[in-house]
Amino acid sequence: GTLDKMDAIPGYVSQPDVALFRKAVLETGCAIIGQTADLAPADRRLYAIRDISGTVESVPLITASILSKKLAAGLQSLVLDVKVGNGAFMEKSRDATALANSLVEIANGAGLKASALITGMNEPLASAAGNAVEVRNAVDFLTGRYRDRRLEDVTLALAAEMLQSAGLVSSNQDGMRRATETLASGRAAATFARMVAALGGPADFIEKPEKYLPAATIELAVKATANGFVTGIATRDIGLAVVGLGGGRTRPDGQIDPAVGITRLLPVGAEVGIGEPLALIHARSSADAEAAAATVLSAYMVGASKPPADKSVIRRILPRG
Known part of the structure; x- marks a missing residue:
């Protein structure tokens, strides 16, 4: 929290x-x-x-x-x-x-x-x-x-x-x-x-x-596989990806890694092309980065029409x- x-x-x-x-x-x-x-x-x-x-x-x-x-x-x-x-x-x-x-x-x-x-x-x-x-x-x-x-x-x-x-x-x-x-x-x-x-x-x-905050050593871009607009995001899955990286707890007494996480998350309504980044993973290992990237990619929905903005x-x- x-x-x-x-x-x-x-x-x-x-x-x-x-x-x-x-x-x-x-x-x-x-x-x-x-x-x-x-x-x-x-x-x-x-x-x-x-x-x-x-x-x-x-x-x-x-x-x-x-x-x-x-x-x-x-x-x-x-x-x-x-x-x-x-x-x-x-x-x-x-x-x-x-x-x-x-x-x-x-x-x-x-x-x-x-x-x-x-x-x-x-x-x-x-x-x-x-x-x-x-x-x-x-x-x-x-x-x-x-x-x-x-x-x-x-x-x-x-x-x-x-x-x-x-x-x-x-x-x-x-x-x-x-x-x-x-x-x-x-x-x-x-x-x-x-x-x-x-x-x-x-x-x-x-x-x-940047002098004081810990930073993960591995960065991996999550690249879109379709052209269009971000029409929806499974937000809970973004959180689960962070937990998988070690940035959240799976039990109350668990330890967390403050350095890992996700940045540059595109919002709903953003236009994106094939191969362009949807987000950037910050991880301690390549395996963790790949797993988080797969979760984030599946959390993003891309369609042909720009959706109306939510309040x-x-x-x-x-x-x-």
């Missing part, structure tokens, strides 16, 4: 003690961290029961699991990003909407101001999948070197929603304007750089990410009444 990506940054402490957490927030205003086992400890036991009782997909139990940690942390406001599509836990729109409504209603009923955005996952959110490669993608996004359109749409929408939820702007439109200005001015990149340093990472990480942000969920 997110912590695995942040752990690709040398020295970064993704699960700090309370003192370091407070210090980072006081100095920078933010901290990307994970909770310890002391926060809502019963949740782990309940998840284990769900896993063996066929109730992993139960909306009430998912709601309880997610909100138990948020309520225990004492938040003043909460914005949730609920994914829907072939790469999400909830593949159908009605299921994602039911979950988002459940989360928002229960949170607000418990005194926590909450809203949600339902965002699409019928293709990867960005052109990179992995750990170090996604961190580099995020750095490039913040600094303006390169920005994936869908990632920008979702990020700005969530930022605007958070600003409004926290009472820092009066409307969603004002939030979008402020978020856009903060990104364009470089203030977002500067804040991220200070946060990384405050949590133990290199002080010059944002300027020199990145599908729906905004607010409390009823």
